[in-house]
Amino acid sequence: MKQETKCIQAGYTPANGESRMIPIVQSTTFKYDTSEEMGKLFDLEKEGYFYTRLQNPTNDYVAKKIAALEGGTAAMLTASGQAASFYSVFNLAGCGDHVVASAAIYGGTYNLFNVTMRRMGIEFTFVDPDCSDEELEAAFKENTKCVFGETIANPALTVFDIERFAHAAHSHGVPLIVDNTFATPINCRPFEWGADIVTHSTTKYMDGHDMTVGGVIVDSGNFDWMAHKDKFPGLTEPDESYHGVTYAERFGQGGAYITKATSQLMRDLGSIQAPMNAYLLNAGLESLAVRMERHCANAQKVAEYLEAHEKVAWVNYPGLPSNKYYERAKKYMPNGTCGVISFGVKGGRPAAETFMSRLKVAMIATHVADAHTCVLHPASSTHRQMSDEELIAAGVGPDLVRLSVGIEHVDDILADLEQALAAI
Numbered sequence: 001m002k003q004e005t006k007c008i009q010a011g012y013t014p015a016n017g018e019s020r021m022i023p024i025v026q027s028t029t030f031k032y033d034t035s036e037e038m039g040k041l042f043d044l045e046k047e048g049y050f051y052t053r054l055q056n057p058t059n060d061y062v063a064k065k066i067a068a069l070e071g072g073t074a075a076m077l078t079a080s081g082q083a084a085s086f087y088s089v090f091n092l093a094g095c096g097d098h099v100v101a102s103a104a105i106y107g108g109t110y111n112l113f114n115v116t117m118r119r120m121g122i123e124f125t126f127v128d129p130d131c132s133d134e135e136l137e138a139a140f141k142e143n144t145k146c147v148f149g150e151t152i153a154n155p156a157l158t159v160f161d162i163e164r165f166a167h168a169a170h171s172h173g174v175p176l177i178v179d180n181t182f183a184t185p186i187n188c189r190p191f192e193w194g195a196d197i198v199t200h201s202t203t204k205y206m207d208g209h210d211m212t213v214g215g216v217i218v219d220s221g222n223f224d225w226m227a228h229k230d231k232f233p234g235l236t237e238p239d240e241s242y243h244g245v246t247y248a249e250r251f252g253q254g255g256a257y258i259t260k261a262t263s264q265l266m267r268d269l270g271s272i273q274a275p276m277n278a279y280l281l282n283a284g285l286e287s288l289a290v291r292m293e294r295h296c297a298n299a300q301k302v303a304e305y306l307e308a309h310e311k312v313a314w315v316n317y318p319g320l321p322s323n324k325y326y327e328r329a330k331k332y333m334p335n336g337t338c339g340v341i342s343f344g345v346k347g348g349r350p351a352a353e354t355f356m357s358r359l360k361v362a363m364i365a366t367h368v369a370d371a372h373t374c375v376l377h378p379a380s381s382t383h384r385q386m387s388d389e390e391l392i393a394a395g396v397g398p399d400l401v402r403l404s405v406g407i408e409h410v411d412d413i414l415a416d417l418e419q420a421l422a423a424i
């Protein structure tokens, strides 16, 4: 099936007389006739449901759809994108381990890694995603367990060289994890370029309507854990907390990573997505392909308009031929990148604030990547915990305005920008 068809049909096929939409299984528990039957589920000997903190049918339909869209073997929904980022790394790295991460990642992910996960004893080395081969090579250590990057960084809009980082990760015997939130599997499928695990904040384009916070982790099934047995004992040696199961043996290359994340991390940390939210996410996913097309078409026109405007100092959009990442974006995302643009208004911070306060169609919101056009000044909001040096290293200057172009008629968006720029 093509991506457009998978958006509608993957993950759930109703049998004769069953509901056409996925059922919302709003139940914490599941009933069994005998204790023995339930015991088999606890031993992971049989597939099934017993408690929604571990698995729920509604969530699984949606996880399957996203796995199909990304071309992966298994997926797990999480309560938020943050939970997905955390689980994706913590499933591989623990106290005393090390991770290589691109410096151009979402501010929340940066804090998670650099502050909270450091406190858990995991060491991170952040590299400029455009660093030299020598610098990238030097970032790896004996105890490195994975590499993490973001397809299109929020909000720096740096395009990540997935193939290059996948190659570097594999040459050190570790997998590459890619946060594919902004590109979505409609515009980029990181597995086709060598990534091993993909994460999303489904809060953004996948939901697409400002309704639910959520996340997902997808496994490609391509990483051979057993070939790097010593590096990943959590997958290749018996889990004493789970009746001595060895995930990579019992569930194979395509199932080990997600089964461990579900039966161990989700069991213990409990960041499950509510079935009702999964249902809403599924409704959003049905129109993902058409929405992405419109987001990209609108954003392209808006970026071109801003670039030609005398009151605009600079525009950052990977779809502009003047952009540093234009060629790389063409390679990884030939049909378009995303609806998010960043730019600077001449006159710096005060001019940007005047401009923002005059907007009517574009709303000020701590959100991006949904149907509504919205606008944000990261240095005074989402990224305020970061120092100026850290901001610049992450590609987010103090004057940057982030504009998330929605799917309204582009003429209304352009007219709104025109009157707000005129007020400066």
Ligand SMILES: *Cc1c(COP(=O)(O)O)cnc(C)c1O
Binding pocket: 080, 081, 082, 083, 085, 106, 108, 109, 150, 154, 179, 181, 182, 200, 201, 202, 203, 204, 213, 214, 215
């Ligand atoms: C928003 C976002 C996150 C965090 O997701 P939440 O759903 O807000 O927890 C992670 N990565 C990227 C790229 C994001 O845009």
